[in-house]
Amino acid sequence: MNNYFFFLFLFFISSFTYSSGMRLDIHDKHVVMDNGIVEVTISNPEGFVTEIRYNGIDNLLELLNKESNRGYFDMVWDEGKSKRKKGEFDRMEATNMSVIVENEEQVELSFTRMWNSSLQGLYPPLNIDKRFVMVSGSSGFYTYAIYEHLDEWPGFNLSNTRIAFKLRKDKFHYMVVAGDRQRFMPLPDDREEGRGQVLAYPEAVLLVNPIEPQFKGEVDDKYQYSCESRNNEVHGWISMDPPKSTGFWIITPSNEFRSGGPLKQYLASHVGPTSLSVFHSTHYSGVDLIMRFRPNEAWKKVYGPIFIYLNSLSNGESPTGLWDDARQQMVNEIESWPYKFPASEDFVKAEQRGQVEGRLLVRDRYMSDAFIPVSSASVGLASPGEPGSWQRESKGYQFWTITDDKGYFSITNILPGKYNVYSWVKGYIGDYKYDKVINITSGSEVNVGEIVYEALREGATLWEIGIPDRSAAEFYVPDPNPKYINRIYVNHTDRYRQYGLWERYADLYPKEDLVYNVGTSDYTKDWFFAQVNRKKGNKTYQATTWQINFNLENVNANGTYKLRVALASVHYAELQIRVKNSSEANPPLFTSGVIGSENTIARHGIHGFYWLFNVDIKGTLLAQGNNSIFFSQPNNSSPFQGILYDYIRLEAPPHHTNFTPKLNILPN
Template sequence: MKQGTMEFVNLFMFLMLHFIMVLSSSNSTNSGVRLDIQEKHVIMDNGIVQVNLSNPEGYVIGIQYNGIDNLLEVVNDESNRGYWDIVWDQGGVKRTKKGAKGKGRFDRMEATNFTVIVENEEQVELSFTRTWNFSLEGKLAPLNIDKRFIMLRGSSGFYTYAIYEHLKEWPAFDIDNTRVAFKPRKDKFKYMIISDERQRFMPLPDDRLPGRGEVLAYPEAVRLDNPIEPEFKGEVDDKYEYSCESRSNNVHGWISTNKSDSTGIWLITPSYEFRSAGPLKQYLGSHLGPTMLSVFHSTHYSGTDLIMKFGPNEPWKKVFGPIFIYLNSISNGVSPKMLWNNAKQQTANEIESWPYTFPASKDFLSSNQRGKVEGRFLVRDRYIKDAFVPVSGGYVGLAAPGDVGSWQRECKGYQFWTVTDDEGYFSITDILPGDYNLYSWVKGFIGDFQYNSTINITSGSEIKLGELVYEPPRDGPTLWEIGIPDRSAAEFYIPDPNPLYVNLLYLNQDRYRQYGLWERYAELYPNEDLVYTVGISDYKKDWFFAQLNRKKDNNTYQGTTWQINFNLDQVNPNGIYKLRLALASAHFAQLQIRINNSNANPPIFSSEVIGKENTIARHGIHGLYWLYNIDVNGTLLVKGNNTIFLTQTNNASPFVGILYDYIRLEGPAYVKFEDQNYSLVK
């Protein structure tokens, strides 16, 4: 079928789906929203969707839709179907070993009081609260918690958000993780969709049980040896294989199919302003369970650097959400994947409507209570082009005041990000009042930009910054470079997975998401480490995506030393060369650098033990961004062949290692004369 015909068919199918959905709900939308308060339950019903919540705990125990009495897992306890949760610990004490993550204290945030905030035919908003006092010290996180649920007339779903508050006089504590979780029925929801490319039928949770599944190097990873459905035999299931960056984590969910119709349940997050650590932070979403998560804060792919730490006299309040639980259905044999197209359109509608006008809490501010910042972003790297070049597709954002690049570790406040257009112009809208720094980074250039003044946003303010110029770190001309400065190791060599540990979804995409790739390094380099020769080697084929330890026969590990060989036609012994080393992630790694002497002591550079990101084990391609700018005295280099030795010394485990983003060696600074020739600076 020709492409134009296919596009017409897809458009027709989408419109037909939309028509069917509108028609199927039109008879119910006029009834308005009804509220039924019972002794142990509270039911919101708008004629399309019925949501049953426990009273006063605030758990979502039932969702009725499209003739299905409950879309949530009915065999689970009522507290384990739809809920908010938090992983926390007392401040300044040794971390406990409880909870779902093996750290902190796991709490499903059971409320103790129920209140109706809004009740009319157009909208119902419910509040489930828990108030902290000193008699609860050490037992519950010192937070006042207000969980809200909203249903609107004619809406095929419902909203939830929460307000957390820590008062000034309350004790110190930490937050590791907080989120909303939903558990759809495993007997109905078997097809999972995260994106256009990442979607598939999933195994059953029973396939992970002993006798059917074999736990691998850590509990989350299980090889399916005897699954109920033979098609999954030999695959590895691991929830981290389905993680997603915040900037693209707007909608995901599950589809239930039968002969007559299909039903979709989707978790839509229309804004990531309330998530921690900016647009690149990776979060879990949908994965086997079936499970759906909207995670607002976590230490995944960042480690203890992102534990939210509160002092004993630190007031704090934050609104998480609202998010939208969206339901759709279709009948008459139309492809169930059309539900995904509809969910994407609904997501676009929700994003367009942000910030919402209907939440009743005064802590959720409307658009006219927020501010705006706009400007133009340019970059100048005089050794590439001695001009101010508009940045296209650069990320520009506001986050709490801090050091350069601190946005990726900031987790208590809100962040507001946008992308520059082709001419470098940007407009950040709907910013909550407060003090911010403006941050940016640009693909193709190392480092971070930070505006030199604090920006104060007030209600209704519109701030025009004019032209901002980023001059990335640069001392001299590029002698050679490896990789692409994009904060990711994705461009480097990703090996084929061990056939025993395959996820079929990733055979032809995101190959780094396969389990066990850390073992492939030692298999490809059993005796000698990686050697890369500038001008001959190709980083796409010859630079392994992660510097890992090598497993020895006695189940111990040894650090590795990689070599970069390069030739210099001339050397200025009086000059200072610069080695720029950008890391995409690090996990308990200590990096030492030597030049032309693998045994030099001390090395020209040695990091501390850096990173607790666990990116390698969690199938990531980046974690936190690290940039080192290292002076290299010209006396260390020689005319002709040279070698840089990169040694990762920590041999504690197979998951210790480094993901490189980009490496560049710069020559000493040059000056430009009127005849356009270049000469060394004396």
């Protein structure tokens, strides 16, 4: 009898449920968090999410996968010595589990892996703390991670890090990455040999014999579903199995911890069914965004929290209503940021953060002497650096907003630290930087007053091509080859996400290259969105030279004209510029050298890094009447080497020689 009561007592303790419905069970191999709505099982001590129970489904995660391949953090790293294209893949397996918080309202678990010199070469020199949080009454759970590199440790490189969830392929068939980017998706089996044909790279597969015939002839490629960081707030999958439809969503309430600023593109959800929250990656940016840690460099960063949100609807209701509900939940999470519940002291709470406000004005003195307030200009704080350096910044935090219709901005919840204020404005080339370093301390409020960006210019505009907006979207994007269609992007604003558009250049210009005539050509129809190589055979490519023709009524032979060339992306390409009557003159007037490793063309992007070149053209190189400028890209070893232009402008010589673009600071 005594043994009976003893074991009954142990059972009662091991499955103790708080009045609020919170329960924590700790077993030898697993830990279970349950708030009465969602039950999450995590491997102990590795920290892999192995089961998510919700809405009567025993596990939303793929049962056919190993436990380490269902819900997990991972990273790609190397010791900084190897020249291999890809580094080591680390699934960040923890070695210790501890309970941080356990009460009626919340459970928070920590899974850690601590580094020491005996692990050198086996794992990246980082202390890793993966946290999982469940809150009473919440339809989901939160997760975040803390990475730390101590000052006595060796250096290394970190290329990518994220959290991934692999859902059940027998249930989740409908994917949503945006309101206008949602669809039924193929199965992962459709990508396998015999059903799918690999195209120019492994990620792109032509579905030749899919299980569901409706997908036959489509291309599946995870990069077609990438999102800019500023728009990558909620995405996921819907299961329409009766009796209730079920939604699985990843909500990212802040992008302060992501690398590369608000324009950086990240993977979201894709065939698997897979959903990701990517914290740092080199996609659409390349080697410039690798996090390179020096020996003895101290660093710590908190990634997240993000929210894994689950919802459901009764059978018969439109399942896309789950998307509407998920978007509303996203708004709720954003309004709750920074969260109060994370127990780690490394996650800085609202009262410990600061604020910066001010007003941004722009003056373009060859357009007007007025200081113009600009709406929807992007203004942000990032680590101190040069103008535009924020897009290559990866170790710190960034905080961005947009100006209102009078140019005012307010950036809140800024972590303590030193920052520069940066901005760019649609319609104006170049980057703005407020030269004073802003020091944010706990509770500080900084007003920078009215700051003016003197637009980059030395003379009046003679002609221009495109819109200065850091994107090539306004240029001509061709229809895809009918053999390589993704139906979601037919008649879509993001038509550039179709596979194989780089090959369409050779179809449109089989022998001669693009010629643009200022005054008669239309850049929306006559300027191909990317200067790529012309395909001449299965594996042979021809370099291309584009020509701009224009007329000058008068020429100042003693003056210097300025050619502004803004690029939206470059991939292992070289921009050579020549003027006058020769497209082959050597040396060229200007060369960028080989730059960029962004792979934007292959990954269906319309922008990567922003590049700006300012080229002096002496008046003696120009003639009254007809003139030509030649843009050559000579590297032709790959179909993906090329240039996406943002905007091109030719300026007349300045009216006065002492004009120099500068930054003006108005008094507060």
